[in-house]
Amino acid sequence: MTIQQGQELLIENLAAGYGKIGVLWDVNVRVGPGEFVAMIGANGAGKTTTLRAVSGVVRPTGGSIRLGGQNITRATPSQIVGLGLGHVPEGRELFGLMTVRENLELGAAMRPxxxxxxxxxxxxxxxxxxxxxxRAGQLAGTLSGGEQQMVAVGRALMGCPSVLVVDEPSLGLSPLMTQTVFGALKAVHAEGVSVLLVEQNVGLSLKLAQRAYVLENGEVVKEGTGTALLADPGVREAYLAL
Incomplete structure (x- = not known):
């Protein structure tokens, strides 16, 4: 195993958006070293924007983000990757005309x-x-959706991250492929990597997470252990249809 041991990710009073359109207003999230944390919420709540702000793709308009104690609020994506963050984006964002192996090797390019x-x-x-x-020699664009998701996770791991942020990994996947991908995330976490997961499958993510946050309209409205939120009547009604 060659991945770094987990660092703390600390998001405080985060505000962000796109142009003049605000999406996040006051987001506070902490992922402790080696912790598995989930973030749940309805579509449009700001979950993906939070992860994009963490990885430097979206520039925060307020608040701060720290990775392993270092302020990364204004850092570039390449600098943030260099400090140990791995990002599995929603939609995978692979290079379809490159092979599986070439896509994976790109994940190691930013860190000596x-x-x-x-x-x-x-x-x-x-x-x-x-x-x-x-499938190492196969073009990534010819893979199934589940196989492409494996490549996206693997590419992030190639950077030897200490903190892994993962956006909707089960999107469009079969139940069997979902279990495969989540099994890999569980294994990576067991090695000591910190994980922040955004996932539409609320039941599965809360079962895996040690702690979780609920986002609504760009703000954290609830937090607690995964077990506690799984049993919370409001969460069950809103996200589990129970």
Whole structure:
């Protein structure tokens, strides 16, 4: 195993949006070192924007973000990756005309330490997703949706992240493929990596998460252990149809 041990991710009073359109108003989230945290909420609540702000794709308009104690609020995406953040984006965002292996190897390109042990990390990724080893020379654009999601997760892991943020990994996947991807996330967390998960499958994510946050209209409205939120009547009614 060559991935870094987990660092703390601390989001305080975060505000962000797109142009003049505000999306986040006052988001406070903490992922402790080696912790598995979920973020749930309806479509448009601001979950994806939060992850994009963490990875530097969206520039915050207020508040702060710290990774391992370092302020990354104004850092560029490449700088943030260099400090140990891995981002699995919604929609995968693979290079369809490049092979599986080439897509994976790109994940190590931004960090010298990741490049130095890329061969080891690649074997680790293949151990999580044996199908990717079988498809290594295949163009990523010709893979099934589930296989592409494996590549997206594997690419983030190639950067040897200490904190992994994952956006809607089960989107469009079969139940079997969802279990495969979530099994890999569970295994990565067991190695000590900090995980922040945004996921439409609320029941599954709360069962995995040690703690979780509920976002509504760009603000955190509830937080607690995964078990407590899974039993919360309001959460069950709003997100589990129970």
């Amino acid at each position: 330490e990741a490049r130095a042990k890329a061969a080891q990390t690649l074997e680790y990724v293949y151990s999580l997703f044996p199908r990717l080893a079988e």
